[in-house]
Amino acid sequence: MLAATELAPAAERPMLVASDIHRHFEGLHAVDGTSIDVPAGKITGLIGPNGAGKSTLLAVLAGTLPATSGTIVFDGEDVTSSPAYKRARHGLVRTFQLPSEFARLTVLENLLVAAPKNRGDTLLGALRGRSYWIEDERRLVQQARALLKRFGMSAKESEYAGTMSGGQKRLIEIMRALMLGPRLLLLDEPMSGVHPKIVLEIQHYLEDLRAEGLTILMVEHELHMVERLCDTVVVMAQGKVIGSGTMSSLRRQREIVDAYLVG
Amino acid sequence: MNTYYAVNLLVYAGVDIIACLALNLQFGVSGIVNFSFIVFQAVGAYAAAVLSMPPDTANGGFQHYIGGYELPFPIPWLGGAIAGGLLAIPVGFVVLRKLRSDYQAIALLVLSVIANAVITNADKFLGGAAGIALVPPPLSDRIDPNTESYQYLYVGITAVCVVIALVVANRIVNSPYGRSLRAMRERELAATAIGKNPVQLKMTIFIVGGLIAGLSGGILVGFIQVWAPSVWLYPETIILFAAIIVGGRGNNIGAILGALLVPVGFEEITRFLNNSPSIANLGPPGLIPALQWVAIGLLIIGFLWFRPEGVRPESRRVFEGAPVREDR
Numbered sequence: 001m002l003a004a005t006e007l008a009p010a011a012e013r014p015m016l017v018a019s020d021i022h023r024h025f026e027g028l029h030a031v032d033g034t035s036i037d038v039p040a041g042k043i044t045g046l047i048g049p050n051g052a053g054k055s056t057l058l059a060v061l062a063g064t065l066p067a068t069s070g071t072i073v074f075d076g077e078d079v080t081s082s083p084a085y086k087r088a089r090h091g092l093v094r095t096f097q098l099p100s101e102f103a104r105l106t107v108l109e110n111l112l113v114a115a116p117k118n119r120g121d122t123l124l125g126a127l128r129g130r131s132y133w134i135e136d137e138r139r140l141v142q143q144a145r146a147l148l149k150r151f152g153m154s155a156k157e158s159e160y161a162g163t164m165s166g167g168q169k170r171l172i173e174i175m176r177a178l179m180l181g182p183r184l185l186l187l188d189e190p191m192s193g194v195h196p197k198i199v200l201e202i203q204h205y206l207e208d209l210r211a212e213g214l215t216i217l218m219v220e221h222e223l224h225m226v227e228r229l230c231d232t233v234v235v236m237a238q239g240k241v242i243g244s245g246t247m248s249s250l251r252r253q254r255e256i257v258d259a260y261l262v263g
Numbered sequence: 264m265n266t267y268y269a270v271n272l273l274v275y276a277g278v279d280i281i282a283c284l285a286l287n288l289q290f291g292v293s294g295i296v297n298f299s300f301i302v303f304q305a306v307g308a309y310a311a312a313v314l315s316m317p318p319d320t321a322n323g324g325f326q327h328y329i330g331g332y333e334l335p336f337p338i339p340w341l342g343g344a345i346a347g348g349l350l351a352i353p354v355g356f357v358v359l360r361k362l363r364s365d366y367q368a369i370a371l372l373v374l375s376v377i378a379n380a381v382i383t384n385a386d387k388f389l390g391g392a393a394g395i396a397l398v399p400p401p402l403s404d405r406i407d408p409n410t411e412s413y414q415y416l417y418v419g420i421t422a423v424c425v426v427i428a429l430v431v432a433n434r435i436v437n438s439p440y441g442r443s444l445r446a447m448r449e450r451e452l453a454a455t456a457i458g459k460n461p462v463q464l465k466m467t468i469f470i471v472g473g474l475i476a477g478l479s480g481g482i483l484v485g486f487i488q489v490w491a492p493s494v495w496l497y498p499e500t501i502i503l504f505a506a507i508i509v510g511g512r513g514n515n516i517g518a519i520l521g522a523l524l525v526p527v528g529f530e531e532i533t534r535f536l537n538n539s540p541s542i543a544n545l546g547p548p549g550l551i552p553a554l555q556w557v558a559i560g561l562l563i564i565g566f567l568w569f570r571p572e573g574v575r576p577e578s579r580r581v582f583e584g585a586p587v588r589e590d591r
Contacts, residue, residue, distance in 0.1 A: 064456060088458035096456070102449040104513075105442065108582055113446045114457040118439045123467050126438035127431065133439060141582055158581045180457060 013076065015040040015184050015215040016061065016092070021070035023053070023060050030056040032239030034070075038184065043206065043216040045230030045247075047223070049260050052236040054219045055097055058186050061217070062094035063087045075183060089116060091183035095190060097219075099169040103162025107153060110161045110172050111144035112137075114179040140179075147175045151205065167198030174205065185209070187218040191225060203229055223247070235260060270414040272531065277421035278483045279522040283506050284432040285475035287518035291507050291577075292436055293468045294448030296368035298500055299354070299375035300476060305382075305495035306350045307343035307477025308484035309389050312398045314339035315485070327387045328395055336401035340424075340481035347477020348470045355469040360462050364451075375497040383492040394491020401485045421482055428475050432515045435471070444468060445513065498556065502526050505563045511573030520575050525562070530555070 016038040023031040031053040038044050046054050059065035061072060063084035072080045074092050088094075102110050112118075118140060119125045120133025148154045151171050156164065161172055170190055177185055190206075191199045199222075206216060206229060220226050226233055227247040234244040235256050243256045250256050282304060289295045318331035334342070358370045383392045390396075400408040401420070407413060435441050444464055447454040451461050484490045502525060510521020533555045536542050542551065566573065 062456065064452060083460075084455045085458050085460045088456055094456050096453065100450055100453040100456075102446045102453065104449055104577065105445060106580060108585070109442055109580060110446075112439070113442045113454075116458060120439035121443055123435070123440055123471065126435050126440035129434055130437070137439060141584075155586055158579065158585045160579065176457060 013040065014038055015075055016217070017073045018057075018061060019071050019073075021057065021060055021072070022068040023056050023065060024068045029239050031060060031067075034236065034239065034241050036234055036241060036244075038215060038217050039232065040215050041210070041213050042231040043210050043218065043229055045226040045233040046217060046219045046236065047221070047226055047233060047260065048236035048242075051238075052260075053239040054236055055188055057236070058094060058188050058217070058219055062092060062186050064094065088180060091181065092186070093177040093180050093182040093184070094186040095170075095173045095177055095188055097188040097192065099166060099173070099193075101161035101164065101169045101172050103160060105161055106158050107161050107164065107172055108141070108144055108148065108157040110176050111147060111179050112140055114176045115140045115143065116180060144175075144179060147178060151175055152201070165195070167194040167202075170194055170198070170202065171205075174202070178209075182214065184215045184217065187216060187220075189219050189221060191220060191222055199225070266411055266414060270418055272527065273418045274421050274482070274486045276523060276527045277418070277425045278479045278486075279503075279506070279526040280425050280519050281428045281479040281482070282476060282503055283510070283518040283522035283526075284428045284515060285472040285479070286503050287507050287512070287515065288432055288435060288444075288468055288475075289472040290504065291512035291514070291518065292441060292448065293444040293465065294364065294451075295359070295465055295469060295472075296364065296371070297469070297472065298368050298372035298497070298504075299378070300472075300503060301495045301497065301499040302375050302378045303347040303350060303473045303476035304480040304483070305378075305490070307347040307480030308490045308495075309382075309395070309480075310346035310477065311339040311343035311481035312395050312484050312490055313389075314342040315399050315401070316395070316397070322397060326390050326393065326396060328390050329388060335404070336485075340401070340478060340485070343481025343484075344474045344478040347480065348474035350477075351470040351473030352466075355466045359465045359469060372497060375500060379492050379496060390491065392492060394489060394493070396489045398484050398488045398490065400488060417486060421486075424478060424482060428478070429515060429519075431471075431475070432518075435468075436513075436515055448513075501563075502530070502559060505559050507573075508563055508566050508571075509573055511575035511577060513577035514575060517573050517575040517577070521573070524574070525559075529558070529562070533558070 014037040019035045021031050021034045022029065034057055048054050056065065060067045063082065067080065071078060074087065074090065079087050079090065079092065102113065105113060118133060118136045120137060125133055145154065145157065148157055153168065153171060156168065161169065164172065174190065190202055194202065203225065210216060230247065232244060233247050233250055235242050235250060237260060243250055243253055286297065286300050289297045313328055313330035314332050314334045316331050317333050319326055319328050354374065358367050362370060382389055385391060406416065443459050447459060447461050447464050455461055506521035506525035507518060509525055510519070511517025533551065536551055
């Protein structure tokens with residue numbers, strides 16, 4: 001918990017502030033004037049019925065979908081117009097609702113490919129040959145192996161990621177995101193389609209990451225999980241935020257219960 | 264087998280290997296379905312030709328083309344490579360930025376057809392349908408190209424170019440940069456989400472592929488001394504794709520193997536069939552060449568169906584100090 005204490009002053013300022021985000025598909029207003037603050041060092045849950053616009057909002061925050069309008073400030077920096085790959089390099093990293101491993105790369109390669117600061121990861125660096133980048137590569141292999149060990153996947157490092165189970169693919173994706181050294185992790189239903197045993201593992205990993213000071217925003221359907229894991233919860237319906245707070249406070253709000261929690 | 268035939272085979276093998284290494288970087292490693300690949304070889308050949316030839320007023324002015332600079336070797340070959348790389352910039356700029364990958368393939372195929380039609384009909388530009396003839400072989404001002412030793416020299420220079428192309432391709436494929444390209448091939452959106460810029464990756468490898476393809480064109484035109492639209496019709500690209508698919512996508516050994524099996528081996532064997540009078544006279548004229556295309560098509564389909572990874576599959580990369588793989 002030491003890390004979290006150190007980060008306390010930063011927690012005064014939200015890690016991400018999105019204001020009046022709109023995302024329209026033709027006539028459909030998937031995200032319709034949503035504003036959201038993501039507090040630093042916490043896990044924020046994003047819930048709502050199917051079609052509420054949660055995944056779309058996540059994609060807009062990560063930049064994988066451009067916003068129709070609105071502004072996004074990440075750690076004090078306006079990133080509204082910066083493309084997804086730049087946001088990822090700045091530490092705003094997302095995962096996907098469907099497994100999105102690089103199938104014909106090994107598990108270890110899936111992690112290595114995400115690591116920034118490898119001298120061999122440019123054309124000219126590559127052309128200079130192995131001796132130019134091998135030091136970086138060795139350092140990153142160590143870093144990746146430490147992550148694999150922590151997530152209990154060391155034995156799988158040389159297997160093709162495409163041959164892993166659904167839960168293992170989730171873990172690969174989370175580890176891959178961590179290789180970037182993110183400041184904010186956007187998780188899109190990290191538990192969906194995952195074996196209950198691995199769900200519990202993922203929960204523990206996320207709690208550990210929070211304890212280390214990482215900020216997380218996660219879309220999740222499983223409300224018990226949200227209750228256990230999330231410090232604050234934002235509820236969306238029909239492209240708008242209809243409430244936010246702790247899960248227990250939300251349960252007391254009539255319109256939210258009507259819109260989502262019961263239905 | 265006489266020297267001429269052996270040299271012919273070796274130079275063609277070299278050119279095909281270089282071309283397949285380039286196409287493998289684009290298609291096998293990066294997933295760019297470059298159906299206009301042959302255009303990049305062609306532009307390299309045209310550039311090398313006009314850089315090495317005298318102005319078109321020479322030889323009684325029987326042919327028309329732009330330029331004619333009589334530059335010494337190796338400038339025409341380098342020029343050919345640069346022309347291939349330069350062409351990749353506008354083409355990539357239009358095709359690779361916004362289009363989905365299947366539309367990219369269609370756009371590139373159409374580009375190949377259009378380019379061929381334009382060059383065929385613009386007869387003052389690069390010789391039109393008749394093409395360009397009497398391209399001087401490299402170093403022909405110093406060594407008589409009709410000697411056997413010159414023939415071997417040509418094979419030697421081609422071999423050096425193969426080695427250069429192979430070193431470049433190996434360094435790219437086996438580097439962290441190559442890993443980023445493979446990640447993009449596997450899942451472009453996820454690659455974007457981990458900080459890769461797919462447009463930049465694609466543009467860069469498109470240009471590198473264009474450079475190498477252009478070089479292969481330069482080598483070829485110096486050897487056959489003629490170049491015309493009929494030698495770079497779009498099906499030539501399909502043969503190279505067949506080579507990559509048969510050899511094994513994503514690895515350079517596979518690309519070399521494919522080059523030796525399909526454009527060299529397969530075409531040469533069927534060429535012999537065509538030369539044998541009892542077979543060549545079978546059926547209507549043109550039957551054997553037509554069947555050659557059918558066979559190429561069947562080869563592609565057969566491999567995609569039964570062995571999509573090719574003769575030599577892309578290897579799984581095991582890192583130093585990896586735990587022993589569990590047997591399942």
